Amino acid sequence: xxxxxxxxxxxxxxxxxxxxxxxxxxxxxxxxxxxxxxxxxxxxxxxxxxxxxxxxxxxxxxxxxxxxxxxxxxxxxxxxxxxxxxxxxxxxxxxxxxxxxxxxxxxxxxxxxxxxxxxxxxxxxxxxxxxxxxxxxxxxxxxxxxxxxxxxxxxxxxxxxxxxxxxxxxxxxxxxxxxxxxxxxxxxxxxxxxxxxxxxxxxxxxxxxxxxxxxxxxxxxxxxxxxxxxxxxxxxxxxxxxxxxxxxxxxxxxxxxxxxxxxxxxxxxxxxxxxxxxxxxxxxxxxxxxxx
Numbered sequence: 380x381x382x383x384x385x386x387x388x389x390x391x392x393x394x395x396x397x398x399x400x401x402x403x404x405x406x407x408x409x410x411x412x413x414x415x416x417x418x419x420x421x422x423x424x425x426x427x428x429x430x431x432x433x434x435x436x437x438x439x440x441x442x443x444x445x446x447x448x449x450x451x452x453x454x455x456x457x458x459x460x461x462x463x464x465x466x467x468x469x470x471x472x473x474x475x476x477x478x479x480x481x482x483x484x485x486x487x488x489x490x491x492x493x494x495x496x497x498x499x500x501x502x503x504x505x506x507x508x509x510x511x512x513x514x515x516x517x518x519x520x521x522x523x524x525x526x527x528x529x530x531x532x533x534x535x536x537x538x539x540x541x542x543x544x545x546x547x548x549x550x551x552x553x554x555x556x557x558x559x560x561x562x563x564x565x566x567x568x569x570x571x572x573x574x575x576x577x578x579x580x581x582x583x584x585x586x587x588x589x590x591x592x593x594x595x596x597x598x599x600x601x602x603x604x605x606x607x608x609x610x611x612x613x614x615x616x617x618x619x620x621x622x623x624x625x626x627x628x629x630x631x632x633x634x635x636x637x638x639x640x641x642x643x644x645x646x647x648x649x650x651x652x653x654x655x656x657x658x659x660x661x662x663x664x665x666x667x668x669x670x671x
Contacts, residue, residue, distance in 0.1 A: 386485060386576040387435040394430065396423050399446045400453070407453040414460040418467040422448075425471060428478050433485035433575025437477060444474050481575060489579030493586020494546045500587070501542030501594050505535050525622035529637065533618070534601050536638060537645030541597020542590045544649030549589050593649030600648040601641060615640050 396419070400408045412419045422445060429441035448470045452463050508531070516523065523531070603609050616636040 386433040386579050387438065389574065390430045394426065396426055399442070399449055404453040411452055415464040415467060418464050418471070421471050422467070425474055425478070431574035432478060432481045433579060434481055437481040441474055441477060444470070482578060485575040485578040486582050489582030490586045493583035494549060494590060496583070497587040497590025498542060498546055501539055501590055504594070505539035508535055526618040529618040529621050530605065533605065533637065533641045534598055537601040537641045538594045538598040540642045541645040541649030542594040544646040545590050545593020548650045596651065597645035597648040600644060604644065
């Protein structure tokens with residue numbers, strides 16, 4: 380479960396490419412290093428990146444593939460050097476694709492876990508004031524009238540729905556862009572510089588941050604609109620109307636209009652794609668489209 384959440388731990392005893400070579404193939408391996416030096420270095424880099432992979436199965440798969448490729452290359456009789464180099468280039472391209480998918484998995488899983496934690500935190504922030512807020516205020520000698528209670532309930536409802544709107548916004552933007560995001564989160568020019576565990580940890584923090592932003596934005600929009608500071612919308616039901624209708628036949632309908640309006644406002648505020656803009660670059664996608 381820990382590896383599912385955080386990814387595989389770093390290898391305690393890192394291996395080199397020579398460790399994958401059988402003892403009887405040592406001489407042939409030296410000849411290979413002299414014949415295909417570029418492919419040898421590339422294989423060393425792939426093996427090093429695999430030992431920092433997010434999933435343990437990726438590490439095993441890459442190691443087995445490299446060991447099999449080396450045995451094919453070092454087998455007797457060996458083909459000409461140019462054919463060996465061409466064969467290794469194709470094999471390494473496929474293996475590097477596995478590592479790209481592993482980094483994308485680290486980013487996606489970390490972000491999904493972060494969004495889940497953020498959503499759970501938002502639900503907790505919504506439930507605690509509703510359940511414990513009134514008794515806590517009573518202990519302080521503070522009493523709330525009907526309008527105050529409905530106003531606070533509207534703020535918490537808008538914030539909670541705004542948090543889920545932020546989750547949906549990020550998931551919608553990330554739908555086809557996990558590979559791009561993995562490359563952007565990696566340090567340096569090579570996308571394999573950052574270990575998978577670190578990528579997942581970054582994205583967990585990013586996911587929680589996005590949900591909190593959606594929550595705060597929705598609450599801010601609620602207070603701006605409910606306070607009449609920016610009279611953009613005509614509120615279908617104010618707290619005074621809801622409380623004034625108490626005991627009347629229209630009370631239920633008025634309360635439904637109140638909840639529906641502010642939940643919709645909170646969701647739209649949290650879904651605002653400006654807050655997901657820093658996660659994925661639109662200009663990069665647009666340039667890629669133009670290039671294609």
